[in-house]
Each structure stands twice: as C-alpha cells, then as structure tokens.
Amino acid sequence: MLSDASKTAAGRPRVVKMNAEIRQLICEMRESGRTVGxxxxxGALHAGHLSLVETSLRECDTTVVTxxxxxxxxxxxxxxxxxxxxxxxxIEKLGDMGVDVVFVPTNEAMYxxxxxxxxxxxxxxxxxxxxxxxxxxxxxxxxxxxxxNIIPANTAFFGQKDYQQSLVIRQMVADxxxxxxxxxxxxxxxxxxxxxxxxxxxxxxxxxxxxLSIIASLQLASDAVxxxxxxxxxxxxxxxxxLADAGVSRVDYIxxxxxxxxxxxRHIQGRTLAAVxxxxxxxxxxxxxxxxx
Amino acid sequence: MLSDASKTAAGRPRVVKMNAEIRQLICEMRESGRTVGxxxxxGALHAGHLSLVETSLRECDTTVVTxxxxxxxxxxxxxxxxxxxxxxxxIEKLGDMGVDVVFVPTNEAMYxxxxxxxxxxxxxxxxxxxxxxxxxxxxxxxxxxxxxNIIPANTAFFGQKDYQQSLVIRQMVADxxxxxxxxxxxxxxxxxxxxxxxxxxxxxxxxxxxxLSIIASLQLASDAVxxxxxxxxxxxxxxxxxLADAGVSRVDYIxxxxxxxxxxxRHIQGRTLAAVxxxxxxxxxxxxxxxxx
Numbered sequence: 001m002l003s004d005a006s007k008t009a010a011g012r013p014r015v016v017k018m019n020a021e022i023r024q025l026i027c028e029m030r031e032s033g034r035t036v037g038x039x040x041x042x043g044a045l046h047a048g049h050l051s052l053v054e055t056s057l058r059e060c061d062t063t064v065v066t067x068x069x070x071x072x073x074x075x076x077x078x079x080x081x082x083x084x085x086x087x088x089x090x091i092e093k094l095g096d097m098g099v100d101v102v103f104v105p106t107n108e109a110m111y112x113x114x115x116x117x118x119x120x121x122x123x124x125x126x127x128x129x130x131x132x133x134x135x136x137x138x139x140x141x142x143x144x145x146x147x148x149n150i151i152p153a154n155t156a157f158f159g160q161k162d163y164q165q166s167l168v169i170r171q172m173v174a175d176x177x178x179x180x181x182x183x184x185x186x187x188x189x190x191x192x193x194x195x196x197x198x199x200x201x202x203x204x205x206x207x208x209x210x211x212l213s214i215i216a217s218l219q220l221a222s223d224a225v226x227x228x229x230x231x232x233x234x235x236x237x238x239x240x241x242x243l244a245d246a247g248v249s250r251v252d253y254i255x256x257x258x259x260x261x262x263x264x265x266r267h268i269q270g271r272t273l274a275a276v277x278x279x280x281x282x283x284x285x286x287x288x289x290x291x292x293x
Numbered sequence: 294m295l296s297d298a299s300k301t302a303a304g305r306p307r308v309v310k311m312n313a314e315i316r317q318l319i320c321e322m323r324e325s326g327r328t329v330g331x332x333x334x335x336g337a338l339h340a341g342h343l344s345l346v347e348t349s350l351r352e353c354d355t356t357v358v359t360x361x362x363x364x365x366x367x368x369x370x371x372x373x374x375x376x377x378x379x380x381x382x383x384i385e386k387l388g389d390m391g392v393d394v395v396f397v398p399t400n401e402a403m404y405x406x407x408x409x410x411x412x413x414x415x416x417x418x419x420x421x422x423x424x425x426x427x428x429x430x431x432x433x434x435x436x437x438x439x440x441x442n443i444i445p446a447n448t449a450f451f452g453q454k455d456y457q458q459s460l461v462i463r464q465m466v467a468d469x470x471x472x473x474x475x476x477x478x479x480x481x482x483x484x485x486x487x488x489x490x491x492x493x494x495x496x497x498x499x500x501x502x503x504x505l506s507i508i509a510s511l512q513l514a515s516d517a518v519x520x521x522x523x524x525x526x527x528x529x530x531x532x533x534x535x536l537a538d539a540g541v542s543r544v545d546y547i548x549x550x551x552x553x554x555x556x557x558x559r560h561i562q563g564r565t566l567a568a569v570x571x572x573x574x575x576x577x578x579x580x581x582x583x584x585x586x
Contacts, residue, residue: 019470031324116415117434117468123409141410142469149470175410176435177312177442 012095013065013102019150022103026064026151034061038153038180040144043067044084044198045093048188052157053097055185064151065094066103068110072118073139079284084201103151110146118142122171127262128275129164129286132252140165141172148173148180155181159188161195163273163288164262187287189215195287202283211280213246218289221256221274225291230268232256243278252277252284259290268293305388306358306395312443315396319357319444327354331446331473333437336360337377338386341481341489345450346390348478357444358387359396361403365411366432372577377494396444403439411435415464420555421568422457422579425545433458434465441471448474452481454488456566456581457555480580482508488580495576504573506539511582514549514567518584523561525549536571545570545577552583561586 016022026036037056041049049065056063067090074080091102118138121130125137148156158166166184173182187195193215194200194208203211217239224235239254257264259271268291275288309315319329330349334342342358349356360383367373384395411431414423418430441449451459459477466475480488486508487493487501496504510532517528532547550557552564561584568581 023470023472112467114415114464115468116417117465118413120411120413120431122407138413146468146470149472152472171407172410174405175408175439177316177439179316179442179445 011098013091013099015091015102015104017104017106017109019105019109022064022101023150023152025101026062026153029062030152030154035155036060036151036153037063038147038151038156039063039065040147040156040158041065041067041090042069042083042198043090044086044201045090046196046198046200047190048159048161048196050093050097051188052159052185053094053099055183056155056157057098059183060153060155062100064101064103064153065099066105066147066151067091068103068105068143068147070110070139070143071107072111072142073136075133075135078133079199082202084198103147110143119145119172121168122175124164124171124262125168127164127257127264128253128255129277132277137165137168141168144169145172145176145178148178153180155183157183157185159186160184160290161187161197161287163275167260167262193219197285199283199285203280207280207283210246210248211283211285213243213248214276214278214285214287216246217242217254217276218274218287222289222291225268225272225293230293232264232266232268235268235274239274239276243276248278248280250279252279254278304391306384306392308384308395308397310397310399310402312398312402315357315394316443316445318394319355319446322355323445323447328448329353329444329446330356331440331444331449332356332358333440333449333451334358334360334383335362335376335491336380336383337491337494338379338383339489339491339493340483341452341454343386343390344481345452345478346387346392348476349448349450350391352476353446353448355393356391357394357396357446358392359398359440359444360384361396361398361436361440363403363432363436364400365404365435366429368426368428371426372492375495377491396440403436412438412465414461415468417457417464417555418461420457420550420557421546421548422570425570430458430461434461437462438465438469438471441466441473446473448476450476450478452479453477453583454480454490454580456568460553460555486512490578492576492578496573500573500576503539503541504576504578506536506541507569507571507578507580509539510535510547510569511567511580515582515584518561518565518586523586525557525559525561528561528567532567532569536569541571541573543572545572547571 037060039052119141121137121141170182221235255275259273277286330353332345412434414430414434514528548568552566570579
C-alpha cells in the first residue's frame with residue numbers, strides 16, 4: 001500500500017513541492033514502521049549524489065531526495081546564478097534508480113516573508129571553508145535543520161567531499177538534539193581521479209587537466225606521510241608546488257588539520273585531514289583525503 | 294499500561310534526567326496515539342506556571358513539565374546565581390496536579406563539552422528585551438529548540454507575561470519548520486494585580502507595593518486608549534509618571550508597539566502591546582497588556 005502511495009508510476013518518483021505534504025507522507029511511513037533515508041542535494045546530480053542515493057536505497061525502506069538550490073549558503077559574488085540546474089533530468093535519474101520521493105520546494109516555501117531565524121554553526125565551522133565563505137555554513141545548517149524537521153528521516157546521507165560540512169552537521173545535530181543519524185559516505189571520483197562536483201560542469205578540458213592537480217597534491221600528501229613524513233609545513237609546501245606546477249595559483253587553503261577539530265597541526269599523528277580549496281579559472285573546487293601515519 | 298509506565302506512584306510524577314530516556318518515553322506515548330503537552334520552565338513554579346500546566350492537563354493526554362535553569366539565557370551580571378530554586382517543591386506541586394512526567398536535565402546533559410551551535414533569533418527578538426538583554430533570546434531559542442527535539446510534544450505552552458518570548462518562539466518554530474503547536478496562555482496575576490513571576494520572591498513588602506505601579510501604568514494605558522487616546526507618546530509619558538510617582542525610576546523600557554512586529558507606533562490602532570520593564574531595587578520585572586482601541 002505504502003509503496004503505491006509513494007510512487008505515482010513505476011520508475012517515476014513521487015515529486016512533492018509542499019512542506020506539509022512531504023511531512024505527512026514521511027510521518028505515515030515512519031508510523032507504519034518503514035525506515036526513511038534522506039539525501040539532501042542542490043540538484044545537478046552527479047555520481048557522488050547517486051552513490052549517496054544508492055546507499056540510502058540499500059539501507060532504508062524509503063529514500064527521499066531533496067533538490068533545493070539554497071540561496072542562503074551563497075554569498076554575494078558567488079555562483080548562485082550560474083549554478084547548474086536540471087531538475088527534470090535529476091528526477092529522471094532518481095526514478096531510474098527507484099527513489100520513492102523527491103522533494104522540490106520553492107524558495108518561497110523555504111523562506112517565506114518574515115523568515116529571519118537562523119543557525120549559528122558550531123566552532124568546527126570556523127576554519128577552512130568558514131574563513132573563506134563566512135556565511136556559508138550558517139546557510140547550510142539552517143536549511144539542513146529545516147529539512148530535518150520537514151522530513152523526519154531515520155538517516156541523512158552526506159558525502160565526504162564536503163568533509164567540513166559533515167562535521168558541522170554532525171555537531172549541530174548533537175548540540176540541538178535532532179533525532180536523526182548522519183551517515184558520511186566516501187568521495188566518488190571520476191576515472192581520472194577528479195572528485196565529482198556539480199561545479200565540474202563549468203570546466204573546460206584544459207581546466208579539467210589543471211583541476212587534477214588538486215587530487216594529485218592530496219595524494220602526494222598521503223604518500224609522503226605513508227613514507228614517514230610527519231612535518232605538516234613540509235607537506236603543505238610540496239602540495240603548493242604541485243598546484244603551482246599545474247598553473248593553479250589562486251589557492252584558498254592547503255590544510256593539514258586534525259580530522260575531528262580541524263585545528264591546524266604541525267606534527268602529523270593520528271587521523272588527519274588534508275584539504276585543498278583552489279580556483280581553476282573562476283571555478284572554486286574543494287577536495288580532501290583522510291591520511292593516517 | 295502507559296499511564297503506569299509514566300508514573301512511579303499515584304500522585305508522584307515520573308522524574309527523568311536523561312535525554313534518551315525522556316525521548317523514548319514520549320515517542321512511545323505519541324506512537325500509542327496519546328497527545329503530549331510540554332510546559333518548559335526554569336523551576337521555582339508559581340501560579341503562572343501552574344496555570345499552563347492545568348491547561349496542558351486539560352488539553353493533552355500526557356503532560357511533561359521541564360525544569361531547567363538555563364544558564365545560556367542569562368548574561369554576566371544577571372541573576373542566574375540567585376535565581377530561586379526549589380526542584381523538590383516543584384515536583385511535589387506537579388505531582389499534586391497529576392502531571393505525568395517531569396524532565397530535570399543536568400547542565401552537562403544540555404551543554405556537554407564541545408557544545409557550540411546556537412540559534413540566531415528572528416528579528417522580533419531585537420527590540421524591548423532583546424535590546425536590554427542582548428544574549429537572552431539566543432539562549433531562550435537554543436534551549437527551547439533542544440527541548441522540542443528531545444520531547445516531541447504536540448503542543449508547548451508559554452505564558453503571555455513573556456509576550457515577546459512567545460512571538461520569538463512562534464517565529465522560530467515557523468522558520469525552522471519545527472513540528473509543534475505553540476499555545477500562549479493569559480498572564481496570571483496575584484490578588485493585588487502583580488503578575489506572578491519567580492523573581493517576585495525577591496521583593497520586600499515595600500518593594501512589592503512599588504512593583505504594583507507597573508501593572509497600574511499598563512492599566513492606565515489601557516484605560517486611556519479606551520477613552521479615546523490614540524497618541525502613543527502621550528500614553529508613555531503618563532505611564533512613566535505612574536512609575537515615577539511610585540519611586541520606580543530605573544526603567545528599561547515603556548513601550549507602545551505593534552502587537553505582532555513589536556515595531557514602535559505613534560498612532561494607536563489595531564492590536565497593540567503595552568509593555569514595561571523596570572527595576573524595583575535590584576529586581577528587574579516585566580509585564581504587558583494587549584490593548585485595543
């Protein structure tokens with residue numbers, strides 16, 4: 001019965017636009033004992049998103065994917081206007097995978113007149129992306145909290161590519177006692193090693209070759225640590241050289257930090273995050289690897 | 294069965310300290326079809342609180358009262374240290390009324406090490422109390438959001454005496470899509486007209502007589518508007534005189550404002566809030582009346 005109610009036709013997910021409708025649907029599912037997985041996205045779905053969806057489909061009875069290009073997490077001058085959009089194509093892909101419900105709210109439903117409450121993100125939001133994009137995590141935590149309230153799922157799935165985001169959301173969920181599990185899934189990479197990102201669509205083939213220096217620099221960090229290098233500044237210098245050699249000179253950060261607190265470290269020990277944010281042309285790309293001595 | 298589970302003995306409520314325990318208890322009740330009312334308090338219960346509890350007992354199958362003196366909503370130099378506390382007496386009162394569950398969390402459970410996420414309250418938090426107590430509503434919204442997540446009630450009950458707080462919480466609930474109803478109940482007054490407040494316990498009998506000038510000033514505003522006065526500055530001047538005549542000279546605000554936005558108004562029309570915050574000795578008291586031309 002519920003699988004009938006949650007799909008309008010075989011292979012086509014139920015597309016819901018209204019907050020009250022999706023909430024009632026998900027509450028009914030939960031009450032009937034079904035587990036619900038949530039994959040929040042901004043659309044322009046790529047293999048990274050689809051891997052999260054696959055995991056949710058495997059682990060949960062019902063999977064809800066949200067598509068909402070959240071203006072609150074973009075600052076003026078960022079790429080909100082040009083961000084890739086293909087809601088029709090996204091829904092088709094999700095239907096092919098067997099997704100039950102796609103939630104596509106409007107800006108007006110998410111941010112109606114008078115909307116003015118937001119989240120002050122936890123301290124782990126302050127370094128790295130937080131320093132480069134001061135309003136970003138405030139926008140992320142606010143929309144994610146809203147989505148968690150509208151869609152009371154058992155588990156929400158996020159990608160490791162947005163590693164700091166996953167820490168920020170985990171801490172918010174703990175601090176606000178939000179009743180949801182956060183599952184962080186490995187970064188999915190194209191055959192050439194580039195992490196999938198909606199922003200990859202902007203890259204020319206020359207830029208794509210340049211962009212590969214980001215994962216090359218991270219891989220070099222991992223290899224250096226495997227071979228016994230423990231001094232973070234030396235690793236960062238080598239990474240910077242890899243980027244520079246590829247012509248990537250506009251770098252927001254090259255970071256070797258504690259994998260839980262994101263505090264800068266000099267001497268590498270224990271679980272460590274290597275992370276890069278850099279521009280290829282006007283396109284800002286981020287990537288990271290967890291490294292262990 | 295559930296009423297057995299929710300009370301340890303006739304007349305004695307079940308007292309819960311752990312987040313996970315109260316959440317499971319309330320989820321079980323909700324799943325069994327019971328409605329749950331929540332009355333969040335800071336303890337030192339008086340007739341105002343007990344009126345909220347009575348309403349919840351009347352309207353909901355199960356009533357949960359929380360007692361938590363929330364440090365986050367006090368600034369340095371305010372009266373957190375001296376705030377009245379009587380958890381034993383509070384629990385006894387609630388048991389006598391037939392309350393099912395009392396949640397008394399510890400500071401450590403609410404704010405464990407690493408806690409660092411909070412709420413930026415909506416714009417309606419900015420005037421009046423927000424101007425006098427800059428961190429207050431941030432603390433209020435953060436703890437209330439946490440309690441709403443820990444205790445998934447149908448309805449939460451608040452008093453009109455904290456009128457601005459009720460607007461702030463309503464807007465937060467709307468903005469964050471929190472699935473709970475907010476019910477605001479009339480201010481309860483002692484026989485002399487003084488609004489019940491935990492801080493009344495600080496007042497000497499002389500101070501109590503002085504404190505009555507606050508409700509007298511509000512009543513004067515209401516009477517003046519009934520008689521046709523529409524000019525807010527004239528009303529405020531009269532109110533200030535009433536307070537001054539009683540020796541109340543340290544006034545945080547005397548406000549005639551729009552009852553929904555709390556924006557200052559000059560010409561009174563429609564639903565209007567008259568509100569006062571003033572000190573009697575070192576004791577800060579607030580009160581308000583809704584007035585309608």
